[in-house]
Amino acid sequence: MSDTPAETSPNAPDVAPDAWSGVHRGPLRPGEWVRLLDGKGRRHNICLEPGKTFHTNRGGMSHDDLIGREEGFTIVSSSGGEYLVFRPLLSEFVVSMPRGAAVVYPKDAAQIVAFADIFPGAHVVEAGVGSGALTCSLLRAVGPFGRVSSYERREEFADVARRNVGQFFGGPEGETHPAWELTVGDLAEALPASGDRADRVILDMLAPWECLDAAADALWPGGIVCAYVATTTQLSRFVETVRLHGGFTEPQAWESLVRDWHVEGLAVRPGHKMIGHTAFLVTARRMAPGEKAPMKKRRPAPGAYGPDYTGPRPADVPVDLPE
CATH class of the missing domain: 3.40.50.150 (Vaccinia Virus protein VP39)
Structure with missing residues (x-):
């Protein structure tokens, strides 16, 4: 079941397919993924398919009630659970x-x-x-x-x-x-x-x-x-x-x-x-071929390149032996 708003804004034009952005505008379409978020912050990602029903512990909701609507709405499941519906962001x-x-x-x-x-x-x-x-x-x-x-x-x-x-x-x-x-x-x-x-x-x-x-x-x-x-x-x-x-x-x-x-x-x-x-x-x-960056004027911390250090060593840094 769903609550259809009394007024809907004109459908936004979709992002140009040749931009390859991974983003869509406008009504939700079959084959798109959407993200459902409940009041406790639990998230569900579903791929919209006509005729299918998505079931949660708060009841089910028909994919057909999501398809064709603009994202950014709340849908109520068969047992009264409320879910926000958006397309997922990349993050x-x-x-x-x-x-x-x-x-x-x-x-x-x-x-x-x-x-x-x-x-x-x-x-x-x-x-x-x-x-x-x-x-x-x-x-x-x-x-x-x-x-x-x-x-x-x-x-x-x-x-x-x-x-x-x-x-x-x-x-x-x-x-x-x-x-x-x-x-x-x-x-x-x-x-x-x-x-x-x-x-x-x-x-x-x-x-x-x-x-x-x-x-x-x-x-x-x-x-x-x-x-x-x-x-x-x-x-x-x-x-x-x-x-x-x-x-x-x-x-x-x-x-x-x-x-x-x-x-x-x-x-x-x-x-x-x-x-x-x-x-x-x-x-x-990356430096240009044959060029080298100015050497960093470093004074390493005592023991930084001591006898226990076995990694790569800059040419200008001697072994730091204990006094």
């Missing part, structure tokens, strides 16, 4: 998509798009496609006239990514985003063999330092390499490998934390939950 889709590997969370994907300066028409190389979450953000940023070349070592992860990217962008059966090329293989070997040049290289993998030489050879001067790593040991090794390489600017490393707030009259306080550490991000820019 909502990626946290609920089927997973083969862990996804890059929206807060990190947004940082990558902004600080790696992903632009329309760019050629972005992505190593470690995972479940396709970051891929969706990269494809939207480069647009249909850009290019995203993704490399994934595991076929089962690649299959999940194909389904997720296809579901979000909504291409016809068998058709994927025109800017996307997915290769099953190791970037360290496959990228040099392809002869491709890139504006940006994004490394989301366990050992991104193994792909740094291939990334450096592929990047145009001024291009950006960006690594997404989960642990401090990975962070340290990648940063020191970039320094030792010599063909990049001083790497910048950071993480982002997101905390919501409870706002109710005078009761304004931090929320009890937050999205804390998910991963570290590192960026560096």
Whole structure:
């Protein structure tokens, strides 16, 4: 059952299909995915199919009562449960998509798009496609006239990514985003063999330092390499490998934390939950051939490069022996 509004606004024109945005305007259509949200914050994603019924613990609701209506309404189930109905945002889709590997969370994907300066028409190389979450953000940023070349070592992860990217962008059966090329293989070997040049290289993998030489050879001067790593040991090794390489600017490393707030009259306080550490991000820019960035004038902390340190070591940093 549903409550049809007394007045409806004129249908909004749909987003142009050749924009490949993954976004639609206007009435909900068969085959589209929608997101139902109840009063307790529980979420359900369903694909609309004529004649079907979606069942919850608060009763059922017919898909036919959703199809043809503008998103942003409340539907009441057969047992009185109220649900908000919207098309899912990209940030909502990626946290609920089927997973083969862990996804890059929206807060990190947004940082990558902004600080790696992903632009329309760019050629972005992505190593470690995972479940396709970051891929969706990269494809939207480069647009249909850009290019995203993704490399994934595991076929089962690649299959999940194909389904997720296809579901979000909504291409016809068998058709994927025109800017996307997915290769099953190791970037360290496959990228040099392809002869491709890139504006940006994004490394989301366990050992991104193994792909740094291939990334450096592929990047145009001024291009950006960006690594997404989960642990401090990975962070340290990648940063020191970039320094030792010599063909990049001083790497910048950071993480982002997101905390919501409870706002109710005078009761304004931090929320009890937050999205804390998910991963570290590192960026560096590619120097022109034969050029080197000025050496960072560093005075390492005592013991930073002591005898217990076994990672890559910049040429200007001697072993820090105890006195």
